[in-house]
Amino acid sequence: MTKRGILMKNRLVQILNKYSLYLVLVLLVLFFSIATEGFFTVPNAMSMLTSWSIKGLIALGVGMVIISRGIDLSSGSVVALASVVAASFAQNPEVSKFGMPPVFVAVVLASLVGVVIGACNGAFVAYTKIPPFIATLGAMTVARGLALMYTKGFPVSQLREDFMILGRAMVGPVPLLAIYFLVAAGAVWVILNHTAFGKNIYAIGGNENAARVSGVSVELNLVAVYTIAAFLAAFGGMLMAARTAAGNATYGNMYELDAIAAVTVGGISHSGGLGTVSGMVAGIMILAVVENGLILLGVSPYLQQVVKGCIIVGAVIYDMSKHKRR
Amino acid sequence: MSDYTLEVENLSKAFPGVQALDGVSLRVRPGHVHAVMGENGAGKSTLMKCLLGLYRPDSGRILFKGEELRIPHPSVALAKGIAMIHQELNPVAERPVMENIWLGRFPRRRFGPLSFVDAEAMHVRTRAIFEDLELNLDPRERAGNLTVAKMQMMEIAKAVSYNSELLIMDEPTSSLTETEIAQLFKIIRRLRSQGVAIIYISHKMEEIFRICDEVTVLRDGKFVGERDVASLTIEELIRMMVGRELTSLFPKQDVPLGDVRLRVEGLSSPGAFENVTFDLRRGEILGFAGLVGAGRTELMETLFGLRPISSGRVLIDGGEIRIRSPRDAKRAGLAFLTEDRRSTGIIGVGSVTDNTIIANLLSYVKKPLRLLDFARIRTDTREYNERLRTRTPSYETRIQNLSGGNQQKVLVARWLLTRPDILILDEPTRGIDVGAKAEIHAIISELAAEGNSILLVSSELPEILGMSDRIVVMHEGRQTAILERKDASQELVMKYATAV
Numbered sequence A: 001m002t003k004r005g006i007l008m009k010n011r012l013v014q015i016l017n018k019y020s021l022y023l024v025l026v027l028l029v030l031f032f033s034i035a036t037e038g039f040f041t042v043p044n045a046m047s048m049l050t051s052w053s054i055k056g057l058i059a060l061g062v063g064m065v066i067i068s069r070g071i072d073l074s075s076g077s078v079v080a081l082a083s084v085v086a087a088s089f090a091q092n093p094e095v096s097k098f099g100m101p102p103v104f105v106a107v108v109l110a111s112l113v114g115v116v117i118g119a120c121n122g123a124f125v126a127y128t129k130i131p132p133f134i135a136t137l138g139a140m141t142v143a144r145g146l147a148l149m150y151t152k153g154f155p156v157s158q159l160r161e162d163f164m165i166l167g168r169a170m171v172g173p174v175p176l177l178a179i180y181f182l183v184a185a186g187a188v189w190v191i192l193n194h195t196a197f198g199k200n201i202y203a204i205g206g207n208e209n210a211a212r213v214s215g216v217s218v219e220l221n222l223v224a225v226y227t228i229a230a231f232l233a234a235f236g237g238m239l240m241a242a243r244t245a246a247g248n249a250t251y252g253n254m255y256e257l258d259a260i261a262a263v264t265v266g267g268i269s270h271s272g273g274l275g276t277v278s279g280m281v282a283g284i285m286i287l288a289v290v291e292n293g294l295i296l297l298g299v300s301p302y303l304q305q306v307v308k309g310c311i312i313v314g315a316v317i318y319d320m321s322k323h324k325r326r
Numbered sequence B: 001m002s003d004y005t006l007e008v009e010n011l012s013k014a015f016p017g018v019q020a021l022d023g024v025s026l027r028v029r030p031g032h033v034h035a036v037m038g039e040n041g042a043g044k045s046t047l048m049k050c051l052l053g054l055y056r057p058d059s060g061r062i063l064f065k066g067e068e069l070r071i072p073h074p075s076v077a078l079a080k081g082i083a084m085i086h087q088e089l090n091p092v093a094e095r096p097v098m099e100n101i102w103l104g105r106f107p108r109r110r111f112g113p114l115s116f117v118d119a120e121a122m123h124v125r126t127r128a129i130f131e132d133l134e135l136n137l138d139p140r141e142r143a144g145n146l147t148v149a150k151m152q153m154m155e156i157a158k159a160v161s162y163n164s165e166l167l168i169m170d171e172p173t174s175s176l177t178e179t180e181i182a183q184l185f186k187i188i189r190r191l192r193s194q195g196v197a198i199i200y201i202s203h204k205m206e207e208i209f210r211i212c213d214e215v216t217v218l219r220d221g222k223f224v225g226e227r228d229v230a231s232l233t234i235e236e237l238i239r240m241m242v243g244r245e246l247t248s249l250f251p252k253q254d255v256p257l258g259d260v261r262l263r264v265e266g267l268s269s270p271g272a273f274e275n276v277t278f279d280l281r282r283g284e285i286l287g288f289a290g291l292v293g294a295g296r297t298e299l300m301e302t303l304f305g306l307r308p309i310s311s312g313r314v315l316i317d318g319g320e321i322r323i324r325s326p327r328d329a330k331r332a333g334l335a336f337l338t339e340d341r342r343s344t345g346i347i348g349v350g351s352v353t354d355n356t357i358i359a360n361l362l363s364y365v366k367k368p369l370r371l372l373d374f375a376r377i378r379t380d381t382r383e384y385n386e387r388l389r390t391r392t393p394s395y396e397t398r399i400q401n402l403s404g405g406n407q408q409k410v411l412v413a414r415w416l417l418t419r420p421d422i423l424i425l426d427e428p429t430r431g432i433d434v435g436a437k438a439e440i441h442a443i444i445s446e447l448a449a450e451g452n453s454i455l456l457v458s459s460e461l462p463e464i465l466g467m468s469d470r471i472v473v474m475h476e477g478r479q480t481a482i483l484e485r486k487d488a489s490q491e492l493v494m495k496y497a498t499a500v
Helices: A003-035 A042-067 A075-089 A102-128 A132-151 A161-168 A176-194 A196-206 A208-213 A218-244 A255-265 A277-297 A301-322 B044-051 B072-082 B097-102 B119-133 B148-161 B177-194 B204-213 B234-242 B296-303 B326-331 B341-345 B354-363 B376-386 B404-417 B434-449 B461-467 B490-498
Strands: B006-015 B018-028 B033-037 B059-064 B082-085 B108-113 B114-117 B167-172 B197-201 B214-219 B220-230 B260-269 B273-281 B285-290 B311-317 B336-337 B422-426 B453-459 B470-475 B478-482
Touching: A003 A277, A003 B059, A042 A075, A042 A102, A042 A196, A042 A218, A042 A255, A042 A277, A075 A102, A075 A132, A075 A218, A075 B461, A102 A132, A102 A218, A102 B108, A132 B490, A161 A176, A176 A196, A176 A218, A176 A277, A196 A218, A196 B097, A196 B354, A208 A218, A208 B114, A208 B341, A208 B404, A218 B082, A218 B108, A255 A277, A255 A301, B006 B044, B006 B260, B018 B033, B018 B044, B018 B197, B033 B044, B033 B234, B044 B082, B044 B167, B044 B197, B044 B478, B059 B453, B082 B234, B097 B119, B097 B148, B108 B234, B114 B422, B119 B148, B119 B167, B119 B197, B148 B461, B177 B220, B197 B490, B204 B234, B204 B376, B204 B470, B234 B434, B260 B296, B260 B354, B260 B404, B273 B296, B273 B470, B273 B478, B285 B478, B285 B490, B296 B404, B296 B453, B311 B336, B336 B404, B341 B404, B354 B376, B354 B404, B376 B404, B404 B434, B470 B490, B478 B490
Parallel strands: B018 B220, B033 B197, B033 B214, B082 B167, B167 B197, B285 B453, B285 B470, B336 B422, B422 B453
Antiparallel strands: B006 B018, B006 B059, B108 B114, B214 B220, B260 B273, B260 B311, B470 B478
């Protein structure tokens, strides 16, 4: 091949590599639209959005944590704890606590659950230097335990209408849940691309020592990123209680792994310092489409798990092969 | 049988967007030390990686002892008799020295169908190699405990242990002291007399003329020429490498010195250095000379808030200040270009832009939403990198794809952006080619002329002597002398640095 030809081919490969994720998403949508009856319909799209919005919220936070070269395993348990806390303050009939509307109290306290757990995660990672895997594994176990203690294992049900609407309302055909997710994705995009904090997170993930020498307050930034992640998870837990009309200590089981899987498929590197919000969103959508499409195809739930696992590993192998220079 | 151990013919290799090698040739005779020279980005590393089977060339041939060689994997290169001492050391830190040396080919002992690592044999063989090379190393020492210099010696012993016919040395002296370099050269001369062909890569001119027989020069991925070192002058060699005349390697300007900017009194840090005292004036370049382990880097880290102070005072413009973190140091007007570009300098996966602005981010925060002002980020990145003549395909390129010299310029830009009064430059030209080196020296001199004060740490004596107004000499954590520019000589500095 001529030199010019080689350069053209390189250019094409570069472009394909850059957009491969979105290409895969489009191909999947096309495939399932053709292969199944009900996939390409508004109700199905809305049901997909509803079932993945909460995991999506979690994934956005976990994605930021992974960019800082960490990991957060506690999100699923935070969902559970926040759901039961929120539900317990939004029960019907319930007198208003602290002289404030019960819905407001429920939302604030659920969020606070996330902020406290996240700040603890961040502080352990930043100041004791224990690996993030261990710190958040501990938090995962503790938060689940607290949720069980708080409810003695029973669901917290009979919630107020005005609370449940938070998770059930529709804006036209679009569920409110999806709007929370889109707003959060926009906010995370702004944070990562347009704030000093976002740049610091990329720098810490890319080379913590270089960031420190450059005067970046590594510890405070880490506390902040874990706090944001757990806050998003807690908010998701509160929404889950609202949508299902109950808080439950068993909620959110394995959500953290789905979230990690989604952003990993979306090209967030576990070596830190790399990843985009559009990648995260595409990763989330790919897993949502595959799950939903396989159900519609009538594939057994067991096989679905197998497929999902293969997609996660395959995505990372492909992603890494793109960056190999040989 | 060929006259050459290695013949590379017309080798080419392209990466997306870069023609890294373009028809390069190289011929190395047995029993000769062959230097490969060229600026960073000239293609030396790519060529070596092709020889080791880390990259596959697009076209061209590699002949080893007259036979065409295909090297799909590094293990094939080793098996054929090609070994390399890498510039960047990657020891298995938690394992002993001897396991590092025999990794991948441990001596075995059989018990019927089972096979075990024979630690005793490994120890004996390692000792034999060390004695042979006259290295003072304990085979059972944990590799991570070694100093960088000793790690380098371990790598050299490892490469020798393969009994290779072609040995590639990439900057083998970058962290060695004068005595250790002499020892390395003794080893090289012995290998040469045994008929081993050696490819020697270094940016230190003086070493090329001391140890090498021939030199092949590359520039921008192309073959420039092959010469006998004996018939070549330094000037000619430099001209071949950069393709232009270099006016001066040490363009130090005479600058009138101003008031005392920084005063350090009796500064100590536990286990690193003690009782260091000096003044730094406006416009002054104060050099720090010493051997590896003299405590110079530790002193700079302490000034920048990365290490605790156990006693002593730091005064800036006459007022005592306390620096507990790099943030404090930046606020006090200090900037710190660290010695180890990879581990504390660049953010490899980050873009040139990200790397330029990271120390100065807060100044780009715009009210009222506290978002970053990208228009100013772009102008500043462009302005400072153009001023430093950083060569990069774009400002969005990942910094890890630039050559060492260009990475260093981006880091200098990073610190200049913080508008510092006092710049700490720790080995600013380590591992940088001669062209970029002269440019960085010119920048340092310019900065001093503009009234900045500079602390310059360097292990290269000519650099220290050529650039400094005064020189602080250190030996094992103690300050042994402060020499004026006019009094300083290599001999005198070495005398204080070795404290004889």
